[in-house]
Amino acid sequence: MPELVYPPVIATAKTLFRVLDLRLTVDGDHHVPRTGGAVLASNHVSYLDFIFCGYGAHASRRLVRFMAKHDVFAHKVSGPLMRGMKHIPVNRAAGVGSYNTAVDALRRGEVVGVFPEATISRSFTVKELKSGAARMAQSAEVPLVPVALWGTQRLWTKGRPKTLTRRHTPITILLGEPMDPAAYPDANTMTAELKTRLTALVDRAQQEYPDKPAGPDDSWWQPAHLGGTAPTLQEAAELDRRPRRSTAS
Numbered sequence: 596m597p598e599l600v601y602p603p604v605i606a607t608a609k610t611l612f613r614v615l616d617l618r619l620t621v622d623g624d625h626h627v628p629r630t631g632g633a634v635l636a637s638n639h640v641s642y643l644d645f646i647f648c649g650y651g652a653h654a655s656r657r658l659v660r661f662m663a664k665h666d667v668f669a670h671k672v673s674g675p676l677m678r679g680m681k682h683i684p685v686n687r688a689a690g691v692g693s694y695n696t697a698v699d700a701l702r703r704g705e706v707v708g709v710f711p712e713a714t715i716s717r718s719f720t721v722k723e724l725k726s727g728a729a730r731m732a733q734s735a736e737v738p739l740v741p742v743a744l745w746g747t748q749r750l751w752t753k754g755r756p757k758t759l760t761r762r763h764t765p766i767t768i769l770l771g772e773p774m775d776p777a778a779y780p781d782a783n784t785m786t787a788e789l790k791t792r793l794t795a796l797v798d799r800a801q802q803e804y805p806d807k808p809a810g811p812d813d814s815w816w817q818p819a820h821l822g823g824t825a826p827t828l829q830e831a832a833e834l835d836r837r838p839r840r841s842t843a844s
C-alpha cells in the first residue's frame with residue numbers, strides 16, 4: 596500500500612509551522628534510524644505532541660506510526676486520516692491487542708511512537724511510565740529512542756483554552772541516544788532507565804528554552820519546580836482522579 600495520506604498531512608503541518616512562525620529547536624534527530632524498526636518514546640504535555648514527535652523523525656525520512664486513543668479512530672473525520680497514516684488505536688480497557696499490533700509493526704521495520712506516561716502530564720514533568728514501550732522494544736528487538744518535547748503545551752493542553760493561532764512560539768524537540776533493549780535484564784529495568792533519560796532530556800529542554808513567562812498570568816506553562824503555577828505531580832495525580840467533564844478541555 597503506497598502512502599497516500601501521510602505525505603500531504605506532513606506538508607500541511609509544515610505549512611502551519613511556517614504560518615505560525617514556530618521557533619523550532621531540534622537536536623538529536625540523527626538518533627532515529629533511517630531503516631528498521633524503532634520505538635520513539637516521548638513525554639506528553641500537549642494534544643499536539645504527535646505532530647512534533649513525528650517531526651523529530653522527519654530528517655531520517657521516517658513516518659511514525661503513533662499509538663493513540665481509539666476515540667480518535669472512531670471520529671468520522673479523524674478516523675479515516677488516522678487509519679490512512681497507519682497509526683495504532685489503543686483501547687485503554689484492553690491494551691493487549693494494540694500492543695501486539697505495535698510489535699508486529701516494529702518487526703516489519705516500522706517506527707512506532709508512544710507516550711509512555713499514557714496521558715498528558717498536567718505537571719509538565721515526567722510522571723509514572725507504563726512499561727509497554729520497553730516491552731515492545733524488547734520483544735521486537737529494536738532500539739528505543741527517548742524524545743523530549745517542550746513548549747507544545749503553550750499551544751494546546753489539558754484544562755486550558757487552545758491557542759492554536761499563537762505565533763512565534765518556541766518549540767523544543769530533543770532526541771536522546773537509542774537504548775538497546777538487549778542491555779537491560781527486563782522491561783521494568785529498561786523503563787526505569789527510560790524515565791531517568793527522559794527526565795534529563797525534559798530538564799534540559801526546559802533549561803535551554805529560549806522564552807520565559809511574560810508575567811504571573813503567563814506562568815501556567817512552567818512546572819512548579821521552576822516557579823510556575825502548573826500543578827505539582829501530586830496535585831496533577833489528584834486532578835486526574837477526578838471525573839472528567841469533557842475530553843479535550
Ligand SMILES: CCCCCCCCCCCCCCCC(=O)OC[C@@H](O)COP(=O)(O)O
Pocket residue numbers: 604605608609641642645646647649650653661663664667682710713714715716753842
Ligand atoms: C511535520 C511532521 C508531522 C508528523 C505528523 C504526525 C501526525 C500524527 C497525527 C496523530 C494525531 C493523533 C491525535 C490524537 C490526539 C489526542 O487526543 O491525544 C491526546 C492523548 O494522547 C492524551 O490525552 P489525555 O488522555 O486527555 O491526556
